[in-house]
Amino acid sequence: MIKQALVSLIILLAFPFSAMAIPAINCHCFTDRAYDPSRPEAADPYFLAATQNTFFATVFGTEKKMIVRKKQQGTSMDDLWIAYWVAEKSDSSPESLLETRGTKNNWSEVSQQLGLSPKTMGASFANAVNNQASAERLAQLVVDDLFTRFKIQSEVELAEIRKKGISNPELILATLISAKTNQPAEKIYLEVTGGPKTWGEKIDEAKIDISEIQKDFSILLK
Template sequence: MGLITRSSFQLSLIVLLMIPMPALAISAITCHCFTDRSYDPARPTVADPYLLATTQNSFFAAAFGVDKKTIVMKKQKGTSADDLWIAYWLGARSGADPGNLLQERKVKGSWRLAATALNISEKSLGSRVDEALKANAPDERLARMVVDDLLLRFRFYDEPELAALRKAGAGNQELVLSGLIAAKTHQSPMQLYRDVKKAATSWGALLQQAKIDNSEIPSEVTALVMATNGSRAKKE
């Protein structure tokens, strides 16, 4: 019995060593998937993390004209949402490849340094992003400025609405999803956000009430983005 156990262990070890390390790393990352993706009235909030994430990914894909799967894969391989927002924003305004910009960020240690060589004008960057870069703001704040500019550009909100929601604590994902539901139902995005925060409803329930199926989220988001004269977040 001991011989069989040792043989089994040795065989398992050999198989493990034959697997390339990148494959092991990817496996470790991709195991953190959403297990609950559909609204369940018995557990109304269980799918909310997935719904928030997939709506944000759909907005990202529509805003920058990229494949949503590409963004999801980059996140699964460890790239943060903040870095993706910033890299694609800078890439859209400079013509630089976002993947190369992500590498530059790693090498130079900050987005301010990575962006310096791009020589993007303040007008093209947008005043919010430009000021955040000059202040060497944390990546989270810089990404927030990018998202705010996109939400305003695509008319998900006007300036006072967006400022009020940010002040109330709304994050990037919540802003995108509340904007989508508000556009579909003509409800106040602030009221939607507050209702979810005080546990009076859930994002899944609100999507059900808006008659937006999970499979329709990408097309609904894209329609909102393209309604703004068909423009995307390209260089001005």
């Protein structure tokens, strides 16, 4: 009896430490994936994530399941935007950039280690990196660059809507709805964040099928 009790005690004491050794897994599962008029905001997190993932995959020619897997492994969407964009402009691969990022405190340290030049990254991004801007801010610069490069919005339009506090997922979803309805993206954003609408309601009004939006983004990026 005493021996059994000691074994049980050892197992009980060891369990928390074993659990601590298991890497944290971020679940990016969504129980609500369709617009429900009785709960109009329920699927909004899914709509925002799905449109951002799809736009990312379309721009960089990768698969959405890779994005989801990376998120589940703990990589932030901001770091994904930065790594893939910088890789496109340099000799580095997204994987090597993300691996280096995992050992550094910020992207400024990554840039210094890899010797990424301002000419490679562009003046605005390079200045932000040198000033140790947050990953969120750097990811916004990346998306803004993509929007201007593909002539989705002008720098002036982006600067104006960014002043309102719009995030990358909100900007991408508002732009998709704008393309379908001919309403300004800023108006759509303000209706959702400061008015009576939800993203789900705006998607429903625009008759957008989330499962088909990769086609919409492909057209938008031409």
